[in-house]
Amino acid sequence: MATSSGTGSACHDGVTAPGVAWLAVTASEPVRSTVVVVTWRGREHVGACLDALAAQDRPHRTLVVDNASDDGTAEVLAAHPSRPEVLRLPRNLGYAGGVAAALPRVRTPLVAWLNDDAAPDPGWLSALEAALDADGVAAASAALRAPDGRLQSLGVRLTPDGHGADTTASEAFGFCGGAALLRLADLRAIGGVPAAFFCYYEDTDTSWRLRLADRRVVQVPEAGARHLHGASANPGSRLFHRWNERNRLLMLLRCAPAAVAVREIARFAAITAALPFRRRVPAANFRVGLRLRVLAEIALRLPSTLNERRAIGRRSTVSRAQVWQDWAG
Structure with a gap:
């Protein structure tokens, strides 16, 4: 078989799950x-x-x-x-x-x-x-x-x-x-x-x-x-949007050019501040409470995230600006 136990063995004892065709793999093949x-x-x-x-x-x-x-x-x-x-x-x-x-x-x-x-x-x-x-x-x-x-x-x-x-x-x-x-x-x-x-x-x-x-x-x-997209999560839920919005901004703070990260956080904050004046009921990721929670989490994590940014910069051999120019959009 191809799968293995925690020992890394490629052997199988002959027990087969219903409907599964176990494929024969020689024991001499390296497990990579x-x-x-x-x-x-x-x-x-x-x-x-x-x-x-x-x-x-x-x-x-x-x-x-x-x-x-x-x-x-x-x-x-x-x-x-x-x-x-x-x-x-x-x-x-x-x-x-x-x-x-x-x-x-x-x-x-x-x-x-x-x-x-x-x-x-x-x-x-x-x-x-x-x-x-x-x-x-x-x-x-x-x-x-x-x-x-x-x-x-x-x-x-x-x-x-x-x-x-x-x-x-x-x-x-x-x-x-x-x-x-x-x-x-x-x-x-x-x-x-x-x-x-x-x-x-x-x-x-x-x-x-x-x-x-x-x-x-x-x-x-x-x-x-x-x-089975979404079988192990709930796309569209409050938590889904909170993690998506928060982690995008954290990622930019860690990895992107500083101007891009500052721009996107400022844009996120400005949109959040304007939402109470809109008449339409916003989509889940535009709920004011959720977005304020995201901004609070970003603020709390800012010192550690900036430390991570510096560590990433020390390990980098390509500039953030170059990666952004090559791939954004």
């Missing part, structure tokens, strides 16, 4: 990748993710981070025949915190980020590993597709106002964290994962820092994964 799956209340879909990992045509180690699920997810993980290693956290640290918690346990040169509601094709990992063999490539983004086959994402683009947005274009600024493979040494060299983001923008922030370090991010259309 650890696939990190972060789950929270994923009982309904994490099994399908593990089934798909078990059917990969490349040996790997599977590490599931359970964010203190209370819905029976632990039982699903314990019963799965692939016997993934499980890191159960005492509280929910979000996707970013979950990936960050997993990194000290990764012993392979490559590490994959995989949503628990994504089911990769059998050749997903081998295609991503092949892409990382090219010079200067630090991250490879897969093709996320909806259950009906519609292409959702081939990576992340950087908009003129500093948003990270999914793209299906032939070139991307960054990788989509829903299904991607990274070189561990490069990830550690740029400071790892921004765990404090909790959820959203951790991939765009990481892509920013890779670009600043003059590392390449590539798209791999042949590395496909079926993605």
